[in-house]
Amino acid sequence: MSHSFAVKWLKAFRESPEAVVALYADEFVFEDPILGQKITSKDDLLRVFAPYANKDTENGIGINNFRIDEVVGDEKAAIYRWTWEAPTATAFVGVPTHGKVPGSRGLTFHAYDEQGLIVREASLWDVATAVAELGLPIRPGAVAQLPAA
Numbered sequence: 001m002s003h004s005f006a007v008k009w010l011k012a013f014r015e016s017p018e019a020v021v022a023l024y025a026d027e028f029v030f031e032d033p034i035l036g037q038k039i040t041s042k043d044d045l046l047r048v049f050a051p052y053a054n055k056d057t058e059n060g061i062g063i064n065n066f067r068i069d070e071v072v073g074d075e076k077a078a079i080y081r082w083t084w085e086a087p088t089a090t091a092f093v094g095v096p097t098h099g100k101v102p103g104s105r106g107l108t109f110h111a112y113d114e115q116g117l118i119v120r121e122a123s124l125w126d127v128a129t130a131v132a133e134l135g136l137p138i139r140p141g142a143v144a145q146l147p148a149a
Helices: 003-015 017-021 042-053 127-133
Strands: 024-032 037-039 065-073 077-085 103-112 118-125
Touching: 003 017, 003 042, 003 065, 003 077, 017 042, 024 042, 037 042, 103 127
Parallel strands: 024 118
Antiparallel strands: 024 037, 065 077, 077 103, 103 118
């Protein structure tokens, strides 16, 4: 798809969960392996997407800002490279922000039907760096070492 569809998709997150879900075909698969999610129901997708439309700067959910950094694809499938931040969020994946702005970079794959609706989505994003920046004792890039035999 085009860069304009990617922008429409991300702007829909700020509008309402209904606006985002309207971009999905009736039969679809949404996967976020980082969060262990595999969704095929629009009702479940509405619940997952609801926090992204938050407009209340005081409730701790945060204002979700997405930016499209790159689009590669055509009318059948596309990969979006994106950046996300949530100013005013008080926690990110359960980790307190302590006034820092949580954020991440990621990739989303979309496959589309003949009408241009999303039939398959898979997103991968960098949770390790994000929580390390919030103070969790994670060292991105560190490799676990097995003890010598």
